[in-house]
Amino acid sequence: MITAQLVSHPLCPYVQRAAIVMAEKGIAFTRSDIDLANKPDWFLRLSPLGKVPLLQIDGQTLFESAPIVEYLEEIAEPKLHPQQPLQRAQHRAWMEFASTLLSDIAVLYRATPEGFDEAWQRVQQRLETLEQALGEGPFFSGNTFHLVDALFASVLRYWEVFDLLVESRLPARLVRLHAWRQALLQRRSVSSAVAPDYPLRLRDFIEALPGSHLGTRLRALHTPLSPAGAAAPR
Numbered sequence: 001m002i003t004a005q006l007v008s009h010p011l012c013p014y015v016q017r018a019a020i021v022m023a024e025k026g027i028a029f030t031r032s033d034i035d036l037a038n039k040p041d042w043f044l045r046l047s048p049l050g051k052v053p054l055l056q057i058d059g060q061t062l063f064e065s066a067p068i069v070e071y072l073e074e075i076a077e078p079k080l081h082p083q084q085p086l087q088r089a090q091h092r093a094w095m096e097f098a099s100t101l102l103s104d105i106a107v108l109y110r111a112t113p114e115g116f117d118e119a120w121q122r123v124q125q126r127l128e129t130l131e132q133a134l135g136e137g138p139f140f141s142g143n144t145f146h147l148v149d150a151l152f153a154s155v156l157r158y159w160e161v162f163d164l165l166v167e168s169r170l171p172a173r174l175v176r177l178h179a180w181r182q183a184l185l186q187r188r189s190v191s192s193a194v195a196p197d198y199p200l201r202l203r204d205f206i207e208a209l210p211g212s213h214l215g216t217r218l219r220a221l222h223t224p225l226s227p228a229g230a231a232a233p234r
């Protein structure tokens with residue numbers, strides 16, 4: 001029986017990749033969150049890039065989410081990559097697209113009012129491209145949940161907060177993307193990859209970003225944060 005330890009942060013989309021894949025494969029794991037603003041020495045010793053996730057397994061430490069999920073894919077059933085090599089390569093290419101979109105999303109939520117439109121255009125273009133790549137659903141390649149679905153689940157989860165604002169809403173015309181997002185978020189492995197307070201935490205995180213247009217707009221939607229930084233109930 002494999003047991004793994006995931007070194008994590010509650011909001012990190014790359015951590016979610018590993019958590020989703022382990023849940024899909026029935027790999028038992030424990031999870032420990034670290035404060036990325038104040039990284040512990042033991043973490044810095046183990047993480048060459050100073051980033052989460054780390055996966056501690058079999059007395060070894062792995063870093064970087066892509067090799068981590070590929071490793072999990074090799075050691076445990078059910079297989080989440082397509083069997084056919086060409087389709088597998090195509091899925092890997094879209095997994096790379098998911099990482100690029102995550103970087104664009106980070107630019108978006110940090111964008112100042114002056115930079116927001118350009119950042120949103122970029123994200124929208126990526127979403128349009130993704131819409132064109134989707135088939136009939138419910139998942140990326142039909143009825144089977146693949147590794148590529150696990151990676152986009154943590155991308156599309158951002159709209160739990162972005163959808164609160166008209167300027168960052170998932171465009172209604174992207175109907176396949178909407179249906180895919182629903183199917184992903186309903187999946188048990190996906191819902192269990194974050195704590196129930198994930199949307200609140202994400203919202204608090206964005207609201208606290210200095211100069212962020214989305215942060216300012218989100219703050220204007222509700223009562224201010226408590227002095228301790230905890231979100232007021234809403």
Ligand SMILES: N[C@@H](CCC(=O)N[C@@H](CS)C(=O)NCC(=O)O)C(=O)O
Nearest residue numbers: 012013014036051052053064065066
């Ligand atoms: N390429 C990395 C990205 C991981 C990443 O950016 N993690 C963020 C949190 S979501 C992090 O640890 N940031 C801390 C830092 O950069 O100092 C992966 O796929 O694992």
